[in-house]
Amino acid sequence: MEASILAICYLIGSVSFIIGLKMLSHPAKARRGNLVSAAGMGIAILATLLLYHPGGEALHNLIWIISAIIIGTIIGATAARRVKMTAMPEMVSMFNGMGGLCAALISIVELGRVANDHSDMHVLSILAGMVIGSVSFTGSMIAYGKLQGKIKDHAFKGQHLVNLFVLLLIVIIGAIIITSNGTFSALIFYSMLGLSVVYGILFVLPIGGADMPVVISLLNSFTGIATACAGFLYNNQVMLTGGILVGSAGAILTILMCKAMNRSLMNVLIGSFGSTGTGAVHSVTQQGSSKEISLGDAAMVMGYAQKVLIVPGYGLAVAQAQHVCNELGKLLQNNGVVVKYAIHPVAGRMPGHMNVLLAEADVPYDDLLELESANEEFGSTDVVLILGANDVVNPAALDDPSSPIYGMPILEVGKAKLVIVNKRSMRPGYAGIENELFFKPNTSMLFGDAKTVLHELVNLVKEL
């Protein structure tokens, strides 16, 4: 009786994950979708606590389990509530790492319990869960460090060969353990664990910091697979379906993210320009020099323009200037200027991140233009204000086949009458290439931190 109620609860859990994910992919239903999955998760966990009776006995150590859940809830909820919207990518990475660690720990315990009566397939799924889980854990931690700016990109010659070698070693040890029929030594098991931990670090370390979102999405998918392995081990359908669902959805999402940047996954992982960017393989010869515009002039042209398009980018996210950006937009709108925001799919620190940031600052959803509609509007725009965006407005993507970003869809800001570029310096963006746009006759540079500059602009526009 209890077992069948448990099975039904797991079924509800699985279905709620599917419905939740489906709803998450529609803007209007997304929030409810998240709640649906959360409710399904709650039911599955509660049912396990109350109804899971292996061998007819209730679960032992319930007090310990519940206190661990309470501790985890407090830590997780506080962290999730306190985190700034701009630090969202590293938070997701951190949570993903926790899931990976959980999978790895489960596998360590389970392998210790494996006696000869377990089939090879069970041992295989335990090992896979451990390897994937620990790679996901250490990889996510490195990604977290990189996004926080605490860990720099490290790449050395032949790193990919070293990585391949480590991976091969892991596979070989795995094969030894499986064929040993349960007689393997603890040492060989721990060396496999150690290698997996190291592999996670080596795997993420050479990848450029700006590519971390893709890596996190990939690691997310890994953790899903590790979960599915554990689900197979316990013959637990909700873990199996949840894990596989996230595994495949995460893989597709990773590919979609790469597509938005017009790069292949291989390209991101090998890091052909993320990490070696300083080399600036292809440097455009500087045609003439760039012009600067004073804050006063910038405020003047925007205040008296008919239509202003704002292009927010990574620099805006880093400077956390989304609120003051909205203030400027509102102010201009009150002066009768049409203000819209042109959002490149990969603007910000993750695809879609910029939309979240601007939504946080109460920018109306209708004022956000997607790439295609923005490109139609640039022709009739007086002033384009670019805030810390670089590669997404680089015309080399359109007209220079030798450029590493050639073919990436960009915001064609050059069509507007005047382009004001706010940047902290002339340094190239993460692709490490010069931006011809800065030297165009209708482009003016406005150097400074996005937040400071926007504050000044707000004050100056008020005085107009």
Next chain:
Amino acid sequence: MEILLSFIHSNLEILYIVILSVFLGIEVISRVPSVLHTPLMSGANAIHGVIIIGSIIVMGEASADNFVVLALGFVAVIVGTINVVGGFVVTDRMLEMFKSGKEKPSKSTKVK
């Protein structure tokens, strides 16, 4: 070969679940607008937190004097819970902003 065949035969149901789930995952996600990539990733991240059920089972089946397993299981339950709770809360925070962003235009048009 024989092992593989007998494995497939004895785990046919699980194989069906796995294969269908793979297609389901791809199908569900494939038409998502890039605006939602970040929240979707975060939501999917919370869902794989279902691994916590495994850690609950590990702890629940451990005998009360096996301290190594208890300690590992305890940590596993904590980190699993962080994954679940943190993941859902953070996703909700992100999506909450989209919602307020959507309600705003009606207000601002009224002002005009």
